[in-house]
Amino acid sequence: MSEFEPTIVAFFCNWCTYTAADLAGTSRLSYPPNIKIIRVMCSGMIDPKYVIKALLEGADGVLVSGCNPGDCHYINGNYKARRRIKLLKEILPQFGFEPERLRLTWIAASDGLLFAEVMRDMTEQLKPLGPSEAKLKMVI
Amino acid sequence: MAKTASIEVKNQDLIGALRDFFKTVLAQDEISAIQVPWRLPMKNMVMPTLITDPERLNGADPLSPVFPINSAKIVSRLTRKESGGKVAAVMRSCEIRAFIELVKLKQGQTENLVIIGIDCLGAFRNRDYFSWVGEDIEESTKKYAADVLGGKSAAADGSISLSTACQACESPIPVGADITIGLYGIDTDHKVLIQSETVKGENLMARLQLTDEEEPPSRKKAIDKLVEERTAVRDNMFTETHAATDxxxxxxxxxxxxxxxxxxxxxxxxxxxxxxxxxxxxxxxxxxxxxxxxxxxxxxxxxxxxxxxxxxxxxxxxxxxxxxxxxxxxxxxxxxxxxxxxxxxxxxxxxxxxxxxxxxxxxxxxxxxxxxxxxxxxxxx
Known part of the structure; x- marks a missing residue:
């Protein structure tokens, strides 16, 4: 049997993490194809709904990534994102979602190396958990 | 700041004393209307009602164990803009707390509002209330209030229990009101406690010329006991619900x-x-x-x-x-x-x-x- 390959829905801010993904690509750094990237203008525009929907539709993990504190292109969007992720991390584990399935990171535009490393780490951490319950079971 | 006074209960008619108190509030020049839980003339149902005619306050029923709507949303409608008058609103603890949340979200204002909080005696679920209330609503409410304040369970015959939310409510005493009406731990056959919690409440109380009173130690004791019981029910509810949804x-x-x-x-x-x-x-x-x-x-x-x-x-x-x-x-x-x-x-x-x-x-x-x-x-x- 082949190894479980998690599907990770990733919301990256245009200015830092998405640019870091670009840099990783142009630098020919490889990272797992499990990451499905959705580019947003700011981590602060990621509505908790997006995360909840992705997980309920069967994503094995959701990664939200933005600029480092103090570097937000819109001054403070990443601080707001952090509060929302904190909120979701209080709600979702009560319904059995393992904490590893929702992650928040800061990756600067110049950090192509860090980007590739974070993508590898998140993928490796999700493999032992197996497919999410939402993928296997009927969700009403 | 808090001032404590009392109003007299005549002939053991607690609800009548509360109605008279509401009338004296409405009689103040600054108060244009008072919102109270009120018996609808056409049915044995109690709804938040905005009242300007003091005679109509004879239908006020703030102790009935029915809670058809959280009046925070109603008070939000009344105060989201200038109304040209000042409204007093008689509210339960959870209604006041919800209203304060709406004020923070700019969906209500406190400027032209006097919140009169009242010790909450709890409520049945709507459908339980309908089967319980019977024909004589005045008698039903009186008996209910006497039972609850006398330390008996909600429906003393044991047929109906409080809604699960009320059973697990650890905050039956109003917080954040301008004036609170205290019932727990008070000899409500003879008097009711009135306390001001804000400057606005204190000013209104001064105009009402009430008799000063000390809060009896029995009140804190009664509240502590109630809160302790409710908290235990609540925590048990949390444990069971977590286990049922994990x-x-x-x-x-x-x-x-x-x-x-x-x-x-x-x-x-x-x-x-x-x-x-x-x-x-x-x-x-x-x-x-x-x-x-x-x-x-x-x-x-x-x-x-x-x-x-x-x-x-x-x-x-x-x-x-x-x-x-x-x-x-x-x-x-x-x-x-x-x-x-x-x-x-x-x-x-x-x-x-x-x-x-x-x-x-x-x-x-x-x-x-x-x-x-x-x-x-x-x-x-």
């Missing part, structure tokens, strides 16, 4: 009766969106979309997005949940939604160290941030 499969079983009527959010006083996203075009999916979804697992429960709705609602309102239980009251299919929402709220409120309705100055958690906080949610170590 996986997605269990949550799905828990909510399986849900028909997406969204009554719980209509009834919720702190579900603050003027238009809920779940009734907008966002959820007018293309018919072909349903077929694709159905094809994925071979079956698609319709209407869709039930779990999505409930978890999203929790993300919106759980930090503001005051535990009034109107969600469960409104559920047509008897899903214990209050238990679920409160159990989650307990954790989200603790995470942000936030107590909804406690203070107008305390900002809702999702409206503020600090540069250095919650570092533990960042990273993938």
């Amino acid at each position: 996986s997605l499969e269990k949550l799905t079983i828990y909510l399986a009766n849900c028909v997406n009527c969204y009554n719980c959010r209509v009834a919720c006083p702190v579900c603050y969106c003027r238009e809920c996203v779940f009734v907008t075009d966002v959820f007018d999916h293309d018919p072909s979309q349903y077929l694709r979804w159905a094809d994925r697992k071979g079956a698609l429960k319709m209407p869709t997005d039930t779990i999505f709705y409930h978890i999203t609602r929790l993300a919106h309102m759980s930090t503001a949940c005051v535990g009034c239980g109107q969600c469960s009251n409104a559920c047509p299919n008897d899903i214990p939604v209050m238990e679920l929402f409160r159990s989650v709220s307990q954790n989200t409120q603790a995470a942000f160290d936030y107590t909804p309705g406690q203070s107008i100055e305390e900002k809702p958690p999702m409206s503020v941030f600090k540069e250095e906080e919650f570092e533990e949610v960042v990273g993938i170590d």
